Amino acid sequence: MKLTNFLKSLSLVAFISTSNLSAQTDVILSDLKLRNVQTDIMNVGIRIQKTSGLYWENGLDIEYSNKSLLNDKLFFGFSYVSSRLGTALSSNAIKQDNYILSARYYARKNKKLRPFSKFNLGYFNADYGSELFDVLDNTSVITSLEFGLSYTFIKKLKLSSSFGYNFITGNGMEGPGTLYPIYLQSTISWNLKQ
Amino acid sequence: MKKLLALCLIFSIISCNDQPIIDDSYLDGELIFDASTYNQAEYLTSYSNPNPTDSEKDKPVFIACHGYSATTFEWSEFKEWTGETDSYYISQVLLGGHGSNYEDFKSSSWLDWQNSITEEYERLVTIGYTNINLLTSSTSCTLILELLSRDYFSNTIAPKNIYLVDPLVIPSDKTLPLIGLIGPMLGYVESANTAEEDNYWYHFRPQETLQELYTISKIARKALEEGIKLPVGCSLKVYKSIQDPTTDPVGAVLIYNGIRTFNNTHIDVEMVSSDLHVYTRLSFRESISEIDDENQLNSFTDFVERLN
16 A cells, blocks of 8 residues: 555656656747847837936937847947927927937846947937027037946837937037037837847 | 945045135125125115106116126126216116125025016116116026016016026036036036136135026026017017027027017027127126127117117
């Protein structure tokens, strides 16, 4: 009787172990699949930006990572943010547009929370609304750096927030007067490719 | 941990450095005061002519208001240029907290600065003057914009003309919005005045007053974004240097877009070929050109012509 019970217990343990092993194997395979199968990534999102001491400027953000070039680490992007979609939407604020090309590097691949740094190069244009102000600079090159964090909520949905510093600004003597140095931005994006 | 403690120590030392060593040859000290503080009748029309006749009541009065850290001196050249005249009065207001010493300046708010203007305005209205014109520069322009934004003049006689010379709406120094963060660490900021200017402008700018400056400029900017309508019978002109190391010329754009006359027309704006802040004051500048003299003369002439 005792021997029968022992053999039953042994077969049960063997079954459970086999089941666990099978489940673990599935998880590992799935994980390996995620890690090893490189795919292009295309994040498209909405960018909300607030300049310290001035306007809300909102718009679109697109970024792309190629499967064969530091996949999911190095992204190239384009952003368009404008006060037209922010403070100037329903006020007398100056209508100004920012067209920005960027290169962004994310650390901590495959983690939900990832720090990143980003270099931006772009073009700024302000519409002063009258010929009276043609004597003032209203365009500029944009060069800025951003440092921030991104968080992946679900596989495709990501929120990133960063602190940015514009190296070229207006100073009263030259440059557009509403181009300020410090800004904060948040972008919520969706991966179209994965 | 040691590094952290050292950083905290440095931070606390910097934080405590809020009292400059004040030389009494500066306006900030205890020896030099703005002359209007002890001779109001020389500067304020409400004191020099407190009982106007009927014809005097209709005569234009310029209330001349100076900018941040300055004194009545900022409009003295206009008074000198005017000389003896029966055509109009010039009342030179000293903003609250200004023209005395560092501590008075440090403890003043933008409301104190503004009160000096409204007090003189109300005194003139009370004693019967009807043709009042606000001649303002830099920060005093901002204080007037704030008054307009809250319909201050709806309960009193509206000014006939408002002149804004190099108004502050957007600072040229784009780090001013950070003053709340870095100000307590700095304590104060030292200005680059010439030796003569140190007798008429504060040399040291307490961070508390810079915070006030940022606050009032932000209030004015937001009011302009929402829109300001001038009172009936009031006209406004902006005179703005196209290059200005203190107030960004783009401020003129915000004022132009943000203010309409009572008849819903645009206000007047003149962009002046100058790189001086408050180009109407030329005394004690390091160097001035013929164009600067010309700009000053043109504007003084225009101020008077607009009275008619």
